[in-house]
């Protein structure tokens with residue numbers, strides 16, 4: 001990985017942080033958002049970190065959250081639609097804002113797998129989009145771990161995105177999948193165990209979400225091709241990054257409060 005890309009990301013964050021508060025960084029505890037969190041903390045060691053977890057996330061993701069939270073001293077705040085806080089989060093003193101499952105339960109009806117098999121958009125909206133709207137309500141700036149090479153839905157993103165009353169910064173937009181693993185290794189950050197699994201046919205997990213909607217894929221596929229396989233949003237987005245999660249109160253975009261010249265680096 002070019003150190004230029006890392007330096008560029010750090011410069012972008014430094015510029016973004018000069019006049020922009022309150023801010024926070026979202027972390028799904030996949031490889032990319034952990035990288036973004038680590039970079040953001042190098043510039044602002046106290047930046048708040050939050051995570052949207054769901055009842056369908058693999059148990060390994062909860063275990064990894066606990067491990068990384070401790071290792072990086074994140075003091076992460078988890079938002080979660082659920083009946084109760086998962087025991088592993090209680091046992092490890094993780095802060096959780098529990099959100100009512102009433103709407104999700106009502107939409108599920110009596111079929112407990114109904115939404116994520118029959119209406120993935122609604123399931124993602126209720127379990128992910130609604131919680132992140134709450135998580136960013138008090139932030140002006142959100143840092144996340146989107147990368148343009150992950151799949152078709154992220155190809156044309158800009159590093160600075162202003163949507164409603166929220167400015168989003170994508171510091172690792174130009175990192176490749178290899179860059180991410182190299183950055184984590186170089187900084188002694190363990191990776192989620194699902195990335196280490198290789199299946200007999202050569203497939204592996206390359207983008208992680210909820211267990212029912214995450215499948216291993218081949219190396220020649222796009223990273224997000226394993227998400228929501230067989231549904232209408234195969235390889236797509238859950239809605240966290242495509243919905244306006246903090247609508248403008250005045251319906252006018254925020255002024256950019258910082259400017260950064262694009263630098264050259266080796267891709």
Ligand code: SF4
Pocket residue numbers: 054056115116119120121123124125127128209210211212213238
């Ligand atoms: S990723 Fe799947 S299980 Fe998770 S919220 Fe979306 S549809 Fe539901």
